[in-house]
Amino acid sequence: MATIFLAFGLVLIVEGLAYALAPSLVERMLEVLRSLPESARRQVGLITIVIGVILLWIAHQLGV
Template sequence: MGLILLAFGLVLIVEGLAYALAPSLIERMLEALRALPEPARRLMGMLCVVSGFILLWGAYQLGF
């Protein structure tokens, strides 16, 4: 459970830094995402999920 909280904390830090340091960049990125068709956004989301699982598996294999 502690590892999950650590992961969520790290995600919130990275997300918060992005919004705090470059809010206009976030707005442009959201506009670009709106321009993509829904299937492309779904594919990007699934690729992120798979990438996250691969990273977690790799960290687990290294003993983290």
């Protein structure tokens, strides 16, 4: 259970840093996402999930 809180905490830190350090970049990125068709946004989401799973697998293999 503590690992879940750790993971969510890290996600919130990274998200918060993006909004705090580069809010205009976040706005431009959102505009680009709005201009993409739904299928492309879905593909980006699926690729992100796959990368996340790979990173978790690597961390697990390293004993983290």
